[in-house]
Amino acid sequence: MALPAGELSANLLAAQERLAQLQAKSRAERLAQGAPVDRIGHGRTPSLTPSPLQPLPSLPAHLGWDSAAVTAVARQADHAPKPQSCIGYRDIGILEDSPNIPIPIFISPYSHSATNAIKLYPDIAAGMFQWELTAAGRIWLLLRHLDCNGRGWLDVAEVRAQLTGKESPWRVCGWRQLRNLLAEGDGVFWVRGDGRVWLRSTTNVAAALQVPHLALLPVALPVSVLTLPIGQVRAHLYAAFHSSRAGKTPAGQPAAPIARDTIANHTNVIPRTQRRYEKAARVHASRNFAIGGKASESALEEAAWQHGQATFRLNDKKGIQGKTNQGYIAWQLPNSYTGPHRLQPKGQQKRINQALSDLFMQGMTGNGQGRMEKRFYGHGRAAAQAYNRGVTQDIYWPAGRGENGRAHIWHCLAAPNTPARK
DNA sequence: AGACGCAGGGAGCATTATAC
DNA sequence: GTATAATGCTCCCTGCGTCT
Numbered sequence: 001m002a003l004p005a006g007e008l009s010a011n012l013l014a015a016q017e018r019l020a021q022l023q024a025k026s027r028a029e030r031l032a033q034g035a036p037v038d039r040i041g042h043g044r045t046p047s048l049t050p051s052p053l054q055p056l057p058s059l060p061a062h063l064g065w066d067s068a069a070v071t072a073v074a075r076q077a078d079h080a081p082k083p084q085s086c087i088g089y090r091d092i093g094i095l096e097d098s099p100n101i102p103i104p105i106f107i108s109p110y111s112h113s114a115t116n117a118i119k120l121y122p123d124i125a126a127g128m129f130q131w132e133l134t135a136a137g138r139i140w141l142l143l144r145h146l147d148c149n150g151r152g153w154l155d156v157a158e159v160r161a162q163l164t165g166k167e168s169p170w171r172v173c174g175w176r177q178l179r180n181l182l183a184e185g186d187g188v189f190w191v192r193g194d195g196r197v198w199l200r201s202t203t204n205v206a207a208a209l210q211v212p213h214l215a216l217l218p219v220a221l222p223v224s225v226l227t228l229p230i231g232q233v234r235a236h237l238y239a240a241f242h243s244s245r246a247g248k249t250p251a252g253q254p255a256a257p258i259a260r261d262t263i264a265n266h267t268n269v270i271p272r273t274q275r276r277y278e279k280a281a282r283v284h285a286s287r288n289f290a291i292g293g294k295a296s297e298s299a300l301e302e303a304a305w306q307h308g309q310a311t312f313r314l315n316d317k318k319g320i321q322g323k324t325n326q327g328y329i330a331w332q333l334p335n336s337y338t339g340p341h342r343l344q345p346k347g348q349q350k351r352i353n354q355a356l357s358d359l360f361m362q363g364m365t366g367n368g369q370g371r372m373e374k375r376f377y378g379h380g381r382a383a384a385q386a387y388n389r390g391v392t393q394d395i396y397w398p399a400g401r402g403e404n405g406r407a408h409i410w411h412c413l414a415a416p417n418t419p420a421r422k
Numbered sequence: 423a424g425a426c427g428c429a430g431g432g433a434g435c436a437t438t439a440t441a442c
Numbered sequence: 443g444t445a446t447a448a449t450g451c452t453c454c455c456t457g458c459g460t461c462t
Binding site for chain 1: 430
C-alpha cells in the first residue's frame with residue numbers, strides 16, 4: 001500500500017534511527033582514538049585502517065576468502081625474498097604474437113592474488129588523449145592497481161616512494177614531476193586531502209573527461225606497460241581502441257575497416273601519431289580492397305563518382321570471383337587493425353553507463369552525433385538482411401584474402417540511390 | 423630556481439606499397 | 443604510367459630530469 005506523499009514508513013524511521021546511533025558510536029570511537037571525524041573534499045571520512053602500501057607487521061590469521069590453499073600460496077609469497085613488491089615476471093593480457101614484455105607480478109601484503117593486468121576502457125583512454133591527461137591517467141591506472149584491496153585511497157608519501165623511488169619497480173618519474181602530475185589530475189582522477197590521494201571511480205573519471213558513454217569493451221592492459229616510457233604508455237592507450245574493436249570480431253575474420261580520420265575522431269590521436277603508436281604497441285594493420293559488379297565503361301564511371309580515384313578495374317585472371325579473366329570494378333578501402341590486448345569482461349560497464357547517462361542527461365547530451373550506420377558485416381547473409389531493411393550507404397562483407405595473402409578482399413552491395421561523391 | 427641535454431610529439435614533404 | 447593510403451625521414455618545439 002502506498003503511503004501519502006511526505007509520510008515515512010515505520011520501518012524507514014526505525015532504520016534512520018539505527019543509522020544515527022551507529023554514526024554517533026563511530027564518531028565517539030574516532031574521537032577516543034584522536035582520529036579525524038570531519039569529512040574532507042572527497043565527501044568521505046578518512047579511514048582508520050592503514051594504507052595498503054604500508055607493510056603490515058604481521059599477516060592476519062587467514063588470507064584469501066577462507067581458502068586454505070590460497071592462504072598457503074600467499075604466505076609462501078610473503079616469506080620468499082623479494083625486492084619491494086615485484087617477485088617475478090609473467091605475461092598476462094598481451095596476446096601471444098605481441099611484443100614480449102616482461103610483466104612484474106605484484107603481490108601485495110594485503111592481497112593473495114597475482115593480478116598484473118588492469119582493466120582499461122578505450123573510451124576513457126580517448127578522453128585522456130582529448131584533455132592531454134595521459135601522463136596523469138597513467139598514474140591513476142597505476143594507483144588503482146597499487147590499491148589492491150580496493151580501499152580507494154593511498155598515502156601521498158607512500159605513493160611518492162612507490163612511483164619515484166629509485167629502487168621501486170613502479171618508478172615512473174621524479175618526485176617533482178609526480179607533484180605536477182598529482183596537481184594536474186586533481187579533481188579528475190583523484191582528490192587530495194588529509195595526506196592521502198583519494199582515487200575517483202571509473203564513472204567519475206569518465207564524467208570528468210566528458211566521456212558520455214563507454215561504447216567499447218574493456219581490454220586487459222599489463223601493469224608493466226604502465227612503467228614504460230610515456231610514449232610506450234600512450235601507444236598502448238591508443239592500441240586499446242583496436243584491441244577492443246578486433247576482440248569483438250569472430251576468429252578468422254578481419255575487423256571492420258576504419259579510416260584514419262575516423263580513428264582520429266574516436267581516439268583523439270592524429271593519423272601520423274597513430275602510425276607511430278601502432279608500431280610501438282605492435283598493432284597489426286591489413287589493407288582492404290572492395291570488389292563491386294562486373295566492369296564496363298558506364299559502371300567504372302559510376303564507381304569513380306561514388307568512390308573517387310581509388311577505383312580501378314580488377315582482371316580476375318585466376319577466376320577467383322567467377323569466370324576467368326572477368327573484369328570487375330574494385331577500389332581500396334581503409335585498413336583493418338588488430339590490437340595487442342585481450343578483451344576483459346564487461347563487468348560493471350552497464351552500470352557505469354547507466355550512471356553516466358544519468359549524469360549527462362542533466363544538460364550534456366544531445367550533441368547531434370547520431371549512431372553510425374553499420375557498413376561492414378561478417379557474412380553475406382547479414383549484409384543482405386541489412387540491405388533489405390534499407391540502407392543509405394554501401395555495405396560490405398568479406399570475400400577472402402588477396403593473392404599475396406596480405407590484403408583482404410570485400411564484396412560490396414551498393415546502396416540504392418547512393419549520392420554521388422563531390 | 424635556473425641552465426642544459428635529451429626524448430617525445432606535431433607538421434610537412436618524399437618515398438613506398440599495391441592495384442591496374 | 444595512374445591513383446590513394448601508408449610509411450619514413452627531418453625539423454622544430456615543448457616538457458621532463460638532472461645538475462648546480
